[in-house]
Amino acid sequence: MNTNVTLKPFKGDKLFWVRLFAFFAFLIPLIISPRVWISERLFPLVSVFENLPIPSLSVDIALILIFLVSFIIFVFKPSWKFGLPIVLIYVFWVLLDQNRIQPFYFEIIFMVLALTMFRENPKVAKQCILLILVGTYFWSGMHKCNTVFFEKWANGLTKRIPFVPSWMRLTFTYAVPFLEASFGVFLVFTKTRKFGIWLITIMHAIILTTFLIEGYGYVVFPMTLFNVFVLFYLFYNKSFSPKELFSLKHPKAVLFFLIAIIFPFFNFFGLYDHILAFSYFSGKPKYCKVYFSANKDIEALPSHIRYNVRNDQGKYYIDLNEWSGRTIGLLVYPEERVYRNIQKHINGYLDAPNTYLEFY
Incomplete structure (x- = not known):
């Protein structure tokens, strides 16, 4: 057996592990909440356009199988032939039901798109992935700068740690948005990136521990762990300057710059959806x-x-x-x-x- 050929995905393709973990980060939530992807269910579909044809159960199952098979082949062979069906099927699912626009789905699809578009240029693929992560944490923090978040967070701290002086609880409450936004900024600069990755890891550990204690939110675990893995694996020991990160020499990379850095700003004016703007746990989305x-x-x-x-x-x-x-x-x-x-x-x-x- 030619071991060089056998081990090629592991030795010659550093993004192999990113694609593999991306597959599992999407697969696990799909398994946890399978009814999301079925059209015949007890919660209505909310289509983007009226009168879209609703797939039968057999078509739904066929689409899921094509999606998963394309994704697993894409892990080993990242080409348009397999990456494009993943993106197009997800877009079709979203057109049928906007409730499928969830961060633990669409962030993975954005990364699949980057890995497909720049399959021959790993450096640009990494640039796009880092842009997505910078935008995620920066805007997630900035969108928390609102009175609803401050009120809910302060009340939550009062219930959980009433023994801490109130001025300390309030100081921490008002600092949270800027702390999280700073984590995204730390990812931009080579000298602060390691610090930012550790702070993000600690933040996610606290959030996941809270979910475990409260007994909910398991569907977000895979995406959270995937983000931390990617940060350590691709960027912890690698120099990636701000100039390289925000370089727009490749026209296709502009798409990811717009999605991750520019479009979320328009949410402040009601011109862009909360979730697509990375407005997570911000108090801004109304239920x-x-x-x-x-x-x-x-x-x-x-x-x-x-x-x-x-x-x-x-x-x-x-x-x-x-x-x-x-x-x-x-x-x-x-x-x-x-x-x-x-x-x-x-x-x-x-x-x-x-x-x-x-x-x-």
Whole structure:
């Protein structure tokens, strides 16, 4: 046996391990929440465009199989022949249901796109991956600069560590956005990159430990671990100057600069979605309940929707996150257009709908 050929993916292709871990980072959430990818389910699809054809169960399964087979082959043979189907199928899934736009999905797809576009130029592929990670942590921090986040974070610290002096809790609360944003900035510079990687690792360890204690959020674990792996594996001991990072010599690399660095800024003006802008746990995305003005409307609902109706002091409502969490294992994509689409779906079962939305 020619061992040089056998070991080539391990010795000659440093990005092999990135592709392999990317595959598992997508596969595990897919296994944890399989109903996300099935069209015939108990939570409505929220399509980008109306009247898109809805796939049958057999087509859904075929798409999942093609996606996974293409992805695993892409791990060993990163070419357009296998990378493009991964990206296109995911785009099709998102067009069918915006709730599939989740960070632990689309960040992986962005990286697959970079690894495909620059399969012959590993340095530019790494540049695009680092841009995505810089944008993720910088903007995730900056979007936390708002009163809702400060209020929720301060209340959370008061409940968990009431023994710490209040001035210390408040100081830390107001520092959190700038601390996280600084982690992204640290990744830009060679001299601070190692420090930034360790701070990001510690931050993720705290977050994952909290999720373990609270018993939720397992779907984000693979992506979190993948990010940390990529930072250590590709960038911890490698010099990658700011000039190289922000060099736009390759026109295709501009796409990743826009996605990771420029577009998230427009979220401050309501011109770009919260999740796509890396606005994670920021308090800015609003969640939603659908209230029923007439109690008789409850009886008109099919049983799978009526099961989610709650009563609070005589007011009947459905918490959309509770409904989606129970049926597809994810939170609703937090944009008002999505909530109104789901409200429209509910109203379709009522003779004279008079529902209204309440955000929280």
